[in-house]
Amino acid sequence: xxxxxxxxxxxxxxxxxxxxxxxxxxxxxxxxxxxxxxxxxxxxxxxxxxxxxxxxxxxxxxxxxxxxxxxxxxxxxxxxxxxxxxxxxxxxxxxxxxxxxxxxxxxxxxxxxxxxxxxxxxxxxxxxxxxxxxxxxxxxxxxxxxxxxxxxxxxxxxxxxxxxxxxxxxxxxxxxxxxxxxxxxxxxxxxxxxxxxxxxxxxxxxxxxxxxxxxxxxxxxxxxxxxxxxxxxxxxxxxxxxxxxxxxxxxxxxxxxxxxxxxxxxxxxxxxxxxxxxxxxxxxxxxxxxxxxxxxxxxxxxxxx
Numbered sequence: 001x002x003x004x005x006x007x008x009x010x011x012x013x014x015x016x017x018x019x020x021x022x023x024x025x026x027x028x029x030x031x032x033x034x035x036x037x038x039x040x041x042x043x044x045x046x047x048x049x050x051x052x053x054x055x056x057x058x059x060x061x062x063x064x065x066x067x068x069x070x071x072x073x074x075x076x077x078x079x080x081x082x083x084x085x086x087x088x089x090x091x092x093x094x095x096x097x098x099x100x101x102x103x104x105x106x107x108x109x110x111x112x113x114x115x116x117x118x119x120x121x122x123x124x125x126x127x128x129x130x131x132x133x134x135x136x137x138x139x140x141x142x143x144x145x146x147x148x149x150x151x152x153x154x155x156x157x158x159x160x161x162x163x164x165x166x167x168x169x170x171x172x173x174x175x176x177x178x179x180x181x182x183x184x185x186x187x188x189x190x191x192x193x194x195x196x197x198x199x200x201x202x203x204x205x206x207x208x209x210x211x212x213x214x215x216x217x218x219x220x221x222x223x224x225x226x227x228x229x230x231x232x233x234x235x236x237x238x239x240x241x242x243x244x245x246x247x248x249x250x251x252x253x254x255x256x257x258x259x260x261x262x263x264x265x266x267x268x269x270x271x272x273x274x275x276x277x278x279x280x281x282x283x284x285x286x287x288x289x290x291x292x293x294x295x296x297x298x299x300x301x302x303x304x305x
Contacts, residue, residue: 009039010046010085018088034078035085046085054108071240076116083109125248126152130238134246137236138302143212144228145302146201151243153194154179155250155268158225158243160188164211167202184269197301 022028039046041060042053061075086107126134131152138145150156160181169180171187177195178187190198205211210219225243233240251268 009036014089018085031081034081038082051108058112065239079109079113079116083107083113124245125252126241126245133236133238134232137232142201142302146198147212148246149194149197151246152249153191154188155247157247158222162220166211186266189267200301
């Protein structure tokens, strides 16, 4: 099924050749939609775009990210598709000279895409200042504050958090607290600040079958946490970060303060090979730049705020 409003912006013969590479109708529809969106923004056919059009579109998308309307990864996905189509036109052979604006080295999307790919790992974490604002936005909801704390400080995933049942899922060894998580071979260490915040929640929560629950007393699901993140990010006035981005901060923080791959892997419940991708200097540099503001990574109890 074709949407003429989208494909009228491209040469139909070219589009028919390009779409044959897709095995999935969903993928084809995504490309068609994003190409159409870009051309409607420019008010031009794709073959007629220039460098200025792409720059204006990039600035428009960047503003949408900053306002929390879309995620940085969504923009990367759009530019990857636009780059792919531009490259296809450039490599299509016959007629490439007439389509010089998007052929060969004149693929205006690629420079932006290179920049986005470099930022991709950091986009999967939350800068310190944004994390502080995110926690501030959750101050009036102790359960959400505890969930953010467990993701950020202990590296628990959304799935692990919603599977917790109650006090029986935590143990004390000496002065240290640990969570017994489904699917992990070893208990997960809970830092002291996170444990104090969790204990405050345990003392006041209602008795339910799960540690975290909705207004009906039912166990949370991952969709709830996803919506919670969107709500809190909007309230905090920061880009829309995922729960996974908050969790990833735990690994970045550990590496930034000298932890080994084995130590980080143990905390995050991953293998050393999986955890090495977090071992970048970008987040460490970000922390160092804010050393004057950041005394130590510690989350205060909402009662002390």
